[in-house]
Each structure stands twice: as C-alpha cells, then as structure tokens.
Amino acid sequence: MKTAVDKRKTKAPVVPDDVIFIKGARVHNLKNVDVSFPRNKLIVVTGVSGSGKSSLTIDTLYAEGQRRYAESLSAYVRQFLNRMDKPDVDYIKGLAPAIAIEQKVITRTPRSTVGSMTEIYDYLRLMYARIGQTISPISGRVVKKDDVKDVLNAIKVVKTGSKVFILAAFKQHQNRDIREELNILMQKGFTRIYVSAMSRTQKENPIIESTTYHIEDLLQNADDLKTAFQYPENVYVLIDRIVAKEFDEDDEHRLGDSIGTAFYEGEGDVYVEVNGEKLLSFNNRFELDGMQFEEPSPNLFSFNNPYGACPTCEGFSMVLGIDEDLVIPNKLLSLYEGAVAPWKGEKLGLWRERFVKAARRFDFPVHTPIADLTPHQYKTLWDGNQFVEGIHDFFKEVEQNLYKVQYRVLLSRYRGRTKCPECGGSRLRKEALYVKVAGRHIGELSDMPVKDLKVWFDHAVTTLSEYERTVGKRVILEIEHRIDTLLKVGLGYLTLNRLANTLSGGESQRIQLTRSLGSNLTNSLYILDEPSIGLHSRDTANLISVLKELRDLGNTVIVVEHDEMMMREADYIVDMGPLASHLGGEVVAFGNYDELIANPKSLTGKYLKGEYSIDPPKQVRKWKNSIVVEGARQHNLKNVTVEFPLNVLSVVSGPSGSGKTTLVKHILYPAIQKILGEPGEKMGLHKAVTGDIESLTAVEMVDQNPIGKSSRSNPVTYIQAWNHIRDLFAAQPLSKIRGFQAKHFSFNVDGGRCDACKGEGEKIVEMQFLADVHLTCEVCHGRKFKEEVLEVQYKGQSVFDVLEMSVDDAVAFFADEKSIVNAIKPLSDVGLGYVKLGQSSDTLSGGEAQRVKLASFLGKGKAAGKILFIFDEPTTGLHFHDIKKLLASFNALIDQGHSILVIEHNTDVIKSADWVIDLGPEAGADGGSLVYAGKPEGLKKVKESHTGRYL
Incomplete structure (x- = not known):
C-alpha cells in the first residue's frame, strides 16, 4: 500500500479512513513533510540519527494528539496541565488518542519503585484493603468487627420459642449521677432497665436471677434503685425483646433497627441474652486480644501516604x-x-x-x-x-x-x-503488616522477584474463598495481566520494591510499556521511542510479540527504531533522511520490508540487504595491562572474578538483568574512583579490585543524560570551542575601534547581547490557559546580539551567522584557524557534522548528547592523560551508518592511549571489540556468572551464551 503523498500536488488529497495522514510537517528539521501511516499496524520509523524521526512522531503526531485532548477540557482544568504548543503542521487527519513512551532519563526520586511505576503495587494495595484478613500477632486469630447482620444471623439460629433480649450496657458518664442518666434514657424513649444474672465481666456473679425494672418505677423507689445498681456491671438498657421464631421481612427490619440502636447506645457494644442462660457479646470496633487494629484501607498500605508510611523511616526504608x-x-x-x-x-x-x-x-x-x-x-x-x-x-x-x-x-x-529496624525495609507501619492474603503480608510480596510472585499468585488465587474471589476478581485480573506483561518484556528478575533510580534506561522504558499495556486500550495510537534499548536480541523477540499483541487489540503502534529484527517483523516502514539535521527531514522510502530494501534511495535498505556493512577489524589489538575485579557478589553476581583489559575496546554483553550494570557501574567504576582519590558512590560487594589502575589518570562514565538543562546550552559551548571563536571576533579591526572584548560576543552575559530578549532571540508570552507563544524578538529579529556587534564580521560572516553554521560547514569556514578547527572537528568525527554550532542542547537526543560528550574528550587528545571510558549502551538512537562512525571515534580514542569499556547488546559493536566479557547465562537469579571472556569469534562456539547465538 503506497500511502506517502506527492508534495507537488496542490489540491488537498482525499484521505482514506484507514490511515493517519500528516500534511506539511515543519517541526525542527522536517521539510514540509507529507506522510501517511496505515492504522492498526505495527509501523517502524527509521533513519540516521537526527534525520527527524522523533520530530515527526513525538513532536508532531503525539504533541498534536495531546493538544487536542487538552483543548477538549474546560479552561479551569487546562490551567493545571502543562501548556502545550501547537506543532508546526498544516493538518493531521485520522488521529487517534495518542500515548507516547519516550526515552527519558529515569526518575531520581527515592520513593519511586518498580511496583509503583507498573501500578502493580497500587492494585495490591486495593486487593489487601478489599480481601486482606487482619491477623492478631498475639493469638494469630482473625480480627473482625461485628455489624447488624452478624447479630441478626446469631439471633436467627436461636432455638424457636427462646426468649431473646437485645441489650446495651448501662453507662454512667462523668459528672452525672444514676438518676440523671435514667432521666436522659427516658427522654430518649427507653422504658426498661434489665439486670442480668450473667456477668459480662470475669467476676463471680452473686445475682440469683435476672430482673426487669421500669425506669419510671426506679426513679420513684429508692430501695429498688439501690438493689438494681448493687452490681453496676450487670445493668443493661433493654432495647428490645422477642421470642425466637421464623422471622419474616418485617421482623428482620424491626430487629435491624433495634440492633442499630443498641450499637449506638452501647457505644459499639451489643449484648444478646438467650433464656437468661447465655450472654452473646458483639462489638463494632476493630479489636482483639486487647489490641486496637487499623481497618484495612488502600492508604494503610501506601508508603507515600503519612497514614501508611513507617513512622521511623517515613516510607523511605x-x-x-x-x-x-x-x-x-x-x-x-x-x-x-x-x-x-x-x-x-x-x-x-x-x-x-x-x-x-x-x-x-x-x-x-x-x-x-x-x-x-x-x-x-x-x-x-x-x-x-x-x-x-x-x-x-x-x-x-x-x-x-x-x-x-x-x-x-x-x-x-x-x-x-x-x-529501617522498625519496618525491616518494607516502608510500611507495622499495622499494615498484620493484614495478610493467603498467609503473606504486602511487604513479603514486594520482596519477591516478579517471576516468583507469579507462582505465588497462581497458588494464592486457588486458596481464596468464593466471596474473596468475587470481591477481588477485577483487581486480581489487573495484577495478573501486569505481571504477565513484565515477564513477557523480560523483567521477571526484578522485585516490586526495587528502586526506580537503580534501573537501566532499557528497564525503565519497558516498565513504562507495562503500564501502558496494562490499561488494555483499543483504537489508540502508541508511539514508542526505541523500546529495544538495553534489550538482548533474545528479549527483543519477546518485546516484538508484546507490540503485536497491542496491535491486535486494534491499536496503531509506531516504533522509532533501528533494530533489524524489529524492521523485519514490522507491517510498514518509513525511512527518514537522507542524512541528518538540515540535510535530513524528508521521507526517503516507505512500504514493507521488501519494498524498503528494493528502494535505491534508502540508506537503511542498503545496510539491511548487505550492500553496506559494519566490518569487524582486520586485526585484533593485543593487550598487556588490565584491571581485575575479584569475588564480585553484589545483587545476582555469583562470586565472579573478571579481568578488564586496558588500551583496547572491551565489551560487556549478556541478557538484560544478567549483572552487567552491577559489575561495571556499581563495582568497577566506584572502586577505580576510590583508588584514584575521586569522590564516588558506595561500592557493591566484592573482594578486591587490583591491576594497573595507577596507569590511569581518570575514569569517565559517559551516559546519555542531557549536556545542559538551559535553552542557552549548546554543543559549541560544551566542547569549549566558543571561547576561541569569541577571541577571533574580538581581534577583528572593527572590534578594536569600538572597544569590544571577547565578552561582547557572548549571549550569556550583558554587553553585546540584545537587551530586549537577553540573547534568547525570542520572547515568550505566557498565555493563561493556552500554550506559551514564542515571538521572534522585534529588536534583534532573532539574531541574539546588538546591531553594532553584528557589524563585526570575519570573512563576511557575523557572530550570529557562525552560530547558524553546521559543524561541517564551520570546519571548512575556519580552515585557517587551527585552534578552532581542532576544537570543533571532533564533533564531525563522532558523526555530528550536521548539528548547528548554536543548536539548543534540549533539542539533542540522548545518543547525540552522549556523542557530544565523546567529542569533548576527543578534542582534549593526549593532553587528557590516560582515561578509562565507560559507555552504557552508546548505540542507543544510532543507525547502522552512525554506529560505523562511533566505532571510528572509539578507535581514535584508543589510538590516543585511552581505554574503552562498553556495556552493549548491539552485535555490530560486539564483533568489532578486541575483548568480550559475556555474563549470564540467564537473567536475575539464573544469571550473574561469567559465561565467556576472550576474542569475539570464540563466543560463537559457547553453547550457553545467548549472545554467541545471535552473533
């Protein structure tokens, strides 16, 4: 089905019902793109990094879907939502409600856990509040409170013809004598006092027989009053009396009213006497064994609520x-x-x-x-x-x-x-841990790996009573569905109380996926930004089946992805390009897998059919020096000893959850930091870290966090090349005449920047209930600097013109200025030649941010000393074409004397390594062993290695 539209046609096309059609998208680098996505299909959007994939899917499709939803709400509600910009697009037809699962750096709050992120814990709280039984820690009996129905059921089973008295204990309140109390009872409409032979206390009872007194008579006869109240604990208010029989509906209504009155009058206690021989007691307070218990409610099981959180650790554990x-x-x-x-x-x-x-x-x-x-x-x-x-x-x-x-x-x-010694790390107050379902409290369930929780759950459901199954049916269904999804996306080794800030990027994205899948929506548009990050090829196959399940429910699933396996399984592929940034932003090819590889324009197609490829190095580097981690036992690592070679490219591989991050980020990295005297995090459990650590000057963890939070941050300032450019402009003859210094060419300080927009190039008008409006500054017309500063030129270009240049253009433009070329050339070497020098860092993807950091180290060269670089999945967001450039950058760093260690699943990077350390063989408890260490070609022969199978 050919669905992309020829842009030259001016007449508005007729859009079929079964497609989502985008007309004239111009967000970021998109060049007036027209494109159609077939509905209810699994669609992959691919292309080189920076070609406009996220701009088309997240910033256009999703943003418009969210904006339309927000505009359907009242103005009052809209003020509480994030303000949403209208994407720069002519129109979008056939858009369904959109859900995006983005590649965001995971939450850093210490309160967020796997259970709360997947919503499994929220449903568990509901389940415990609904069907949990409170067990007394003293006697081990179930705590329950009585209601009208319980008392009524007890009366119904009494032998026919028995005399039944419904009683409330006579209570003498402070500052009142007995006569006053009796007068008040008469005013309330009660007429009789009952003195029982049965004592409700544990004392021996001296009374021979029970007696009924009229309150009116007692008030007139002092002797009777004295006799009646000789033993106050035996005195009751007579609420009602009946003879046991087959009760009809009217009788039950009357009894229900009487029992309710008795509960009120007795301040929660009701007594039923049968034939003067048996005294039954009921109370509607939640207590047993002399202890008052909390009634289960969802908030009692929430560690984020002051009511449920452990008072000692306040829910932090x-x-x-x-x-x-x-x-x-x-x-x-x-x-x-x-x-x-x-x-x-x-x-x-x-x-x-x-x-x-x-x-x-x-x-x-x-x-x-x-x-x-x-x-x-x-x-x-x-x-x-x-x-x-x-x-x-x-x-x-x-x-x-x-x-x-x-x-x-x-x-x-x-x-x-x-x-925390009080809650033992469960985060909850002890009253919450008295509540159990099938013999377990909620803290024990949170400590189980998800795959064990599944086994327990399947067994627990069979032990529940019919009533409990009926009451908890919906909640149990939701929990089981989410647990199954977690297992399908390969996260069965996690526990519910695992902190969110200890998860890898891929794990956190798949957890967000679980939450979306758990809601079982239909006729929706799901947009996923590289869900296969952090996934071993084995787990990617499971993920694809989950996405197909989502599609089969009647949803359109659009995946921004570079994974070859994902493309082969997709129903439809859109290839963006041809290159990145201003050289991209167009739809190069579209169609199914076969149509894509047949298209001569598609760079992706050429890699898929093998016309272009990433070849392993002809010669593997030899190494002498290394660092050894001995006896690593943190989390699931099973006392492993691993040697990490220096001055080569080493890769740590293995299934998701096999212990790679624990070994590298939680043991090796902080241990080297400590030995080199740098501040670092707490190390995981291990025996020792030995080897040639003194030969290193530093260790650097290069992750995908943004390079700057502000809109002013950009690549050229991050790699510190802007200082050279400012010095060059300050040295021009016109600058010297006007007295301009280097600071006048900075948009971060007053002096040369435009005073109206403070060097931003635009003004933001805050709208009360609508998205903020970004207006180009009318003083500098978006050029950030004062007119007199812009008049200073180098080779006919002003300082603003330089900021608008791409890296590759700037390298050619500044060919005579060695210091500037040396500073910005590394950006080109790592494949960022398309990025503008002044591009705001908040528009860079995670992969681009990581490569800017890489470029900053390449620029320092040998002056930086010998550094061990640790990369956590650097191929995230990278096309085959970009991975080739990335590997070239790695080799350049190694040639400068540095060492590189990469945590990676990408087979192209693994086969290009000098040394591979494969962990496994499985995830979680079944992982944590060293499966293989050696040259990549040897890994293919190892039967237990999942990585070897996919190589």
Whole structure:
C-alpha cells in the first residue's frame, strides 16, 4: 500500500479512513513533510540519527494528539496541565488518542519503585484493603468487627420459642449521677432497665436471677434503685425483646433497627441474652486480644501516604544508623580474620575475642566468611544471645560513652544509611503488616522477584474463598495481566520494591510499556521511542510479540527504531533522511520490508540487504595491562572474578538483568574512583579490585543524560570551542575601534547581547490557559546580539551567522584557524557534522548528547592523560551508518592511549571489540556468572551464551 503523498500536488488529497495522514510537517528539521501511516499496524520509523524521526512522531503526531485532548477540557482544568504548543503542521487527519513512551532519563526520586511505576503495587494495595484478613500477632486469630447482620444471623439460629433480649450496657458518664442518666434514657424513649444474672465481666456473679425494672418505677423507689445498681456491671438498657421464631421481612427490619440502636447506645457494644442462660457479646470496633487494629484501607498500605508510611523511616526504608557495610566492609573475611572493623586494637579487640571464645557453646562458625553465614547466624552476630553480646550491644556501650571524644569519633565512622529496624525495609507501619492474603503480608510480596510472585499468585488465587474471589476478581485480573506483561518484556528478575533510580534506561522504558499495556486500550495510537534499548536480541523477540499483541487489540503502534529484527517483523516502514539535521527531514522510502530494501534511495535498505556493512577489524589489538575485579557478589553476581583489559575496546554483553550494570557501574567504576582519590558512590560487594589502575589518570562514565538543562546550552559551548571563536571576533579591526572584548560576543552575559530578549532571540508570552507563544524578538529579529556587534564580521560572516553554521560547514569556514578547527572537528568525527554550532542542547537526543560528550574528550587528545571510558549502551538512537562512525571515534580514542569499556547488546559493536566479557547465562537469579571472556569469534562456539547465538 503506497500511502506517502506527492508534495507537488496542490489540491488537498482525499484521505482514506484507514490511515493517519500528516500534511506539511515543519517541526525542527522536517521539510514540509507529507506522510501517511496505515492504522492498526505495527509501523517502524527509521533513519540516521537526527534525520527527524522523533520530530515527526513525538513532536508532531503525539504533541498534536495531546493538544487536542487538552483543548477538549474546560479552561479551569487546562490551567493545571502543562501548556502545550501547537506543532508546526498544516493538518493531521485520522488521529487517534495518542500515548507516547519516550526515552527519558529515569526518575531520581527515592520513593519511586518498580511496583509503583507498573501500578502493580497500587492494585495490591486495593486487593489487601478489599480481601486482606487482619491477623492478631498475639493469638494469630482473625480480627473482625461485628455489624447488624452478624447479630441478626446469631439471633436467627436461636432455638424457636427462646426468649431473646437485645441489650446495651448501662453507662454512667462523668459528672452525672444514676438518676440523671435514667432521666436522659427516658427522654430518649427507653422504658426498661434489665439486670442480668450473667456477668459480662470475669467476676463471680452473686445475682440469683435476672430482673426487669421500669425506669419510671426506679426513679420513684429508692430501695429498688439501690438493689438494681448493687452490681453496676450487670445493668443493661433493654432495647428490645422477642421470642425466637421464623422471622419474616418485617421482623428482620424491626430487629435491624433495634440492633442499630443498641450499637449506638452501647457505644459499639451489643449484648444478646438467650433464656437468661447465655450472654452473646458483639462489638463494632476493630479489636482483639486487647489490641486496637487499623481497618484495612488502600492508604494503610501506601508508603507515600503519612497514614501508611513507617513512622521511623517515613516510607523511605532507610534511616541514619549503624551502617552494616561500614561495620563489616569486607564480607569475604571471617569473624576470626577480623571482618568486624571496630573490633580491633587492644581494648576493642576484646569484643571479638569474647565472641570467638563463646562461639563453640552455640556452634557459631568463626572461620566462615561473613557472606556465607546463614541469616540466623548473621543475626546472632549482630544481636548476640544468652552466651555472648553482639555488635548492637557494642554500639550501645559506645553510645553510653559519647561524652568522651574518641567514642564520638568512633561512632561517626560507622554511621550511615541503613535498613529501617522498625519496618525491616518494607516502608510500611507495622499495622499494615498484620493484614495478610493467603498467609503473606504486602511487604513479603514486594520482596519477591516478579517471576516468583507469579507462582505465588497462581497458588494464592486457588486458596481464596468464593466471596474473596468475587470481591477481588477485577483487581486480581489487573495484577495478573501486569505481571504477565513484565515477564513477557523480560523483567521477571526484578522485585516490586526495587528502586526506580537503580534501573537501566532499557528497564525503565519497558516498565513504562507495562503500564501502558496494562490499561488494555483499543483504537489508540502508541508511539514508542526505541523500546529495544538495553534489550538482548533474545528479549527483543519477546518485546516484538508484546507490540503485536497491542496491535491486535486494534491499536496503531509506531516504533522509532533501528533494530533489524524489529524492521523485519514490522507491517510498514518509513525511512527518514537522507542524512541528518538540515540535510535530513524528508521521507526517503516507505512500504514493507521488501519494498524498503528494493528502494535505491534508502540508506537503511542498503545496510539491511548487505550492500553496506559494519566490518569487524582486520586485526585484533593485543593487550598487556588490565584491571581485575575479584569475588564480585553484589545483587545476582555469583562470586565472579573478571579481568578488564586496558588500551583496547572491551565489551560487556549478556541478557538484560544478567549483572552487567552491577559489575561495571556499581563495582568497577566506584572502586577505580576510590583508588584514584575521586569522590564516588558506595561500592557493591566484592573482594578486591587490583591491576594497573595507577596507569590511569581518570575514569569517565559517559551516559546519555542531557549536556545542559538551559535553552542557552549548546554543543559549541560544551566542547569549549566558543571561547576561541569569541577571541577571533574580538581581534577583528572593527572590534578594536569600538572597544569590544571577547565578552561582547557572548549571549550569556550583558554587553553585546540584545537587551530586549537577553540573547534568547525570542520572547515568550505566557498565555493563561493556552500554550506559551514564542515571538521572534522585534529588536534583534532573532539574531541574539546588538546591531553594532553584528557589524563585526570575519570573512563576511557575523557572530550570529557562525552560530547558524553546521559543524561541517564551520570546519571548512575556519580552515585557517587551527585552534578552532581542532576544537570543533571532533564533533564531525563522532558523526555530528550536521548539528548547528548554536543548536539548543534540549533539542539533542540522548545518543547525540552522549556523542557530544565523546567529542569533548576527543578534542582534549593526549593532553587528557590516560582515561578509562565507560559507555552504557552508546548505540542507543544510532543507525547502522552512525554506529560505523562511533566505532571510528572509539578507535581514535584508543589510538590516543585511552581505554574503552562498553556495556552493549548491539552485535555490530560486539564483533568489532578486541575483548568480550559475556555474563549470564540467564537473567536475575539464573544469571550473574561469567559465561565467556576472550576474542569475539570464540563466543560463537559457547553453547550457553545467548549472545554467541545471535552473533
């Protein structure tokens, strides 16, 4: 189906119902693009980086969908929404409600977890509030409160003909005597007092028989009053009396009213006496074993709500206390070898000696590494027992001596963030943990890996009663659906309480995908920005099946993607290009996979059919020096020892969740930082990091975070080339005549920049209920500088004209100025020749931002010393053509004497490496082992390696 439209036709085309048609899109670098997307299909939009893929999908299609939705709301509601700009497009026909899952850097808040992001935790809260049973920690019985129905059911089973009294305890309130109370009861309409032979207290009952008194008679006869109130705990207000029989509907209504009155009058307690022999008690308070419990409600299980959060850690799961990792820094040592850091020296070492001597009395293994102790043995080390004092007792003694300076110093050395002792890391108040479903509280479910949670859930549903299944049916369905989706996208190894800020980019995007899939929408437009980031080829296949499921529900799924597997499976492909930035912004080719590779204009097609390719290096570099991580055991790493070679390109590969990020980002990177004396994060559990670390001058983590937050930040200022350009303009004859210095050619400080727009080139008019309007500054006409500054020219170009040049154009323009060319040429080398020097950094993609950082290091050359660069999936957002350039940049850095370590799934990068470290064989608990280390060609022969299979 050919659906792209010839731009030369001036007449508005007739648009069929089964397409989404965009006419005249001009957002960012799009060149008046007309394009159609068939509805209810899986569509891939591809093309080189910066060719306009995101501009077309996210900034045009999605932005217009959101704007239309916002405009359908009232002006009052719109003021609370983010203001939305109208994309620069003639019109869009056939647009469905749009949902975008973007490549955003994940949340940094310590409250956000996998459970809250996928909404599974929200549904679990609802499930526990609906069908959870509160279990008393004292007796283990179920806590329940009685209502009118419970009392009514108890009366219904009484033997026919029995006399039944419905009673409320007589209560004498403060500052009132008995006569006053009786008068008030009469005013309320009660006529009788009942003195029961059955005592509701535990005392022996001295009364021989029950008696009924009229309140009016008691008020007139002092002797009767005295007799009746001889034992106040036996006195009740008689609410109603009946003879048991088959009750009809009217009887039940009457009884219900009486019981309700008794609950009110008895302040929550109701007593039912049968034939003067049996006293049944009911109360509508939520209590048992003398304890008052909280009634389950969704907020009780929310750690983001003050009502449910643990009062000690306020829902963060961590408090400031004795940090276990500081007290036992090396868990691979045994207690005998001095694993407990403070138990050293002549005086404090006595604590260790005492523990070692007493250990044989309770069979404690003093020669076993701390990491290999059982949970019970580890707890004994900390808490002690009847034979010996533990680490907690040691710190209690330290706290008693804080008036001495040496003890204050000692305590400060071991204080840090530690698991909350009150809630045990569950983040909830203890009342919430009394509520259980199928024997488990919500904190235990949050600690389970999702794949284990699935197994528990399937079993738990079978143990629920018919009533519980009916009440929780909808909620259980939603939870099961989301758990299944998490498993399908390869995240079964995560736990619900895993912090969002510890996830990789690919994991966080797939979690957002789970949330969208969980809502089961139909007739919608889903736009995904590279969902295969961070996915091993094996997991990409599962992801494609999930996207097809979404399509089969009746949705249009548009994926911005470079993955070859995704393109082969797509129903329709749109190839943007031909190149990037101002050289791109056009639709080069469209159609199915076969049509794309047959199109001679399509650069993507040429790579797919093998006309162009990324060839592995002819010669693999040899290496001598390396860094070794010994005994890595953090998260799922299984005591692995890994050697990382220096002065070569090394790649760490393996399925998602196999431990790559943990090994590189949480152990190797902070360990090198610490050895080199740089501030870094806390290291994961390992024995040692050894090797030629001293040969390095620094370690750099090059991630995809934006290079600047402000609209003024741009590539040329980031790589510090603008200073050279300003100096060049300040050296021109006209500048010297007018007294201009380098600062006059900066748009960040007053002097030469336009005073009206402060160097922004535009003014923003804030509209109350509509999107802000960006108006070109009428003073400088968008040129950012004062007229007299713009009159200073170099080779006929003003300072503003230079900002508008692309990197490649600037390299040619400044050919005579070596310092400027050397500063900006690296941008061209990393494939960013199309970017304008003054392009705002907030319009750069994650991959482009990462390459700008790479260029800044290339520009420093050998002057930077020897650096170990760590890249986390640098091929994100890169086309085959760009990966070729990226690998050339890596080789240039290595030639300057640097070392490169890449966490990567892309097979082109893996086969181009000098050394591959493959982790696995699976994810989560089944991963964390070293499957292979060596040259790429050897990996293909390893049967257990999923990476080898796809190579």
